Amino acid sequence: MTSICFYFQVHQPVRLNRFNIFSGNTSYFDEVKNSHIFEKVSNKCYIPTNKLLLNLIDEYKNKFKIAFSLTGVFIEQCQKYTPDVIESFKQLASTGNVEFLSETYYHSLAALFSQKEFEEQIKLHKNLINDLFGQKPKVFRNTEAMYSNSMAKIIENLGYKGIITEGHEKILSWRSPNYLYKPVGCENLVALLRNYKLSDDIGFRFSAKWWEEYPLTADKYSAWLSKCEGDCINLFIDYETFGEHQWQDTGIFEFLKHLPFETLKYNNLNFKTPSEVVKSYKPVGVVDVPNILSWADVDRDTSAWLENEMQRFAFEQMVKLEEKIKQNPELLKIWRLLQTSDHFYYMCTKWFADGDVHKYFNAYDSPYDAFINYMNVLQDIKNRLGV
């Protein structure tokens, strides 16, 4: 039996205002833009997809299961702008077939600079998930699936049973991602590795006309799944794939709607949540990841956020404030919002000239605009802190 393990990442950053140093008392965050984007994505993705998934879970009872990871910044904005969407997530939780994962509250890069801050944010998030959905998460995923041996150790010590990362050749070489692996040096934690090929078939290639497999249908995809060897096929996808990255007219909702039926036609396939996968299977080997791995772009490392001089400088300047800012509860929250990885991603110059996906997700005209804006906000905070 091979288990299909779906997990959807749900995140919206809190975008900064255009903070010109001459603009005076502007607020740091762009309420108008954030609410506008949030409502747009809710209508295109969150509302219809939640509804569809709820119907599918109803229809297939305990045979169709999924998992979500909702960032704290997503939840906060959701409560503010589209509270109905939170209700529908609660409904999904109450079916008993939906698992909620753990991550850093602020979709942050905290793991890269402070274990203390990292753990505090995990705790904040865990409490929020427990309050909202009555679940105590057992599986952790770090921002953009960042992972290393030492991060795995921290997560094990916090009592988690599973951790999610990318199933890349970098760490697997010839081995298959369709099994559980044991992080080196851990005893009670297993790693679930994303099958990036099959995940990206949905997330990136679904509507790509250049793709030889276009158009992708649920029966074709299920046939691929049934032919896979292994214990679990981890399909980890950005939730916004449904209706936002892949628009409704690509047929993405039809695909999702028929997928459980087509998949369950095969006797060798079932659906399991990440925690169930952890309980059901044994690790077949060890993964050793001394350098940080992630699922971001082709490089699968931290270079989308911390490659160029601007990104590293902005990050260092933000990090430096940790000690001082923790004595100032009012500014602490703002500082944490500035840790969200998206702010650094906007400063990425790697692919800028190519105008590809980075551009689509960028809130600024250029990485340089992103940098100045971030630094202006940070400087204002420094002034208020008296640094």
Added chain:
Amino acid sequence: MLGWEFPPAKTGGLGTHCFELVKNLGSKSVNVILLIPKRSQNVKHNIPNVEIEEVGSVPIMPYNSTRESTVTFEKGYGWNFFKEVDIFNKKCVEYALKKKFDLIHCHDWITINAGIELKKRTGKPLVVTIHSTEYDRTANIYPLNEIVEIEKRGIQEADTVITVSKHMKQQLIERYGADEKKIRVIYNGINVSKYFGLTKKERKNIVLFLGRLSNQKGPYFFLHTAKKVLERKNDVTFVVAGQGDKLAELIKLSIDLGIGDHVLFTGYLTEEEINYAYAMADVYVMPSVAEPYGITALEAIASGTPVILSKNAGVAEEIKHCFKIDFWDTYEMANKILGILDYPVLGECMRKNSYSEIKNFGWERTANQTIEAYRSLL
């Protein structure tokens, strides 16, 4: 080919364009006869396959000549200027009719009449490159109808119109009723090896403006921006390089704004001095009201200097690693200048990335695309 400016006598991109174009056409075995007005200094060159002929009676310098106070008609242009242009065009026709050629290529309004006449007399195809229109040069302030009419006629009579940007193409369609199908966009280029490149430089907090001191180039916005920057940061020098009819007014403005001691007016600079100015600056600012292309931005980048460009500049269509601003938004311009001055990592990133962007912007590219345009007419 009928040209106008030619190095060393030049006041703008047209001169650089003509020189680099004929040089690169020549090296690709295209035989060019270039007719230009008489110079005060003779043009020295030995470009293979290129014959340069100076025609006309007296040297003509269009944009720098001081206006005779009694002549209000020929605004901004010198005494007798239109008459000289007319004589130049007639001599061009006279000269060209004695020569053999397959195609006529002229640049801007100043050579258009000769181009049209030659086409009529020989039946050869006519290519017109528009580097800037009368509306651009005057920043929309009292454009001369006579010139606009010549431009219109040239665009209409041409078999192919070359523009230096998409923005310019749009302007010709909207303002001049040009036929979209015969317009080709061919960007200007840069000879990177002539500049200092990415050599490490000492930071001196120098902000550079370089260009003709006219409304078109936006020097007023530059000074108002300077004022805002200086309110926040005291140790900054603003260099205004170039000459033009607004010099006196600009000097007065800098004094009125109380920033006279932070603004340096250089007057005329030689090519060598210009290269040093680019390399010394920490940031190059081009706040042009109208800028069909803006070769100076490429020159600054080739000198390892980050650039802030007016959004509507043609060059902004090509360069990604730069700041693009509205020329009137002096707060945003000041914000960006301060960003570059306060955070060295920003300028470092930008200058490196923009430098690698212009690697493929050689004049060879311009010449190849021009040859393509010729071929489609022969």
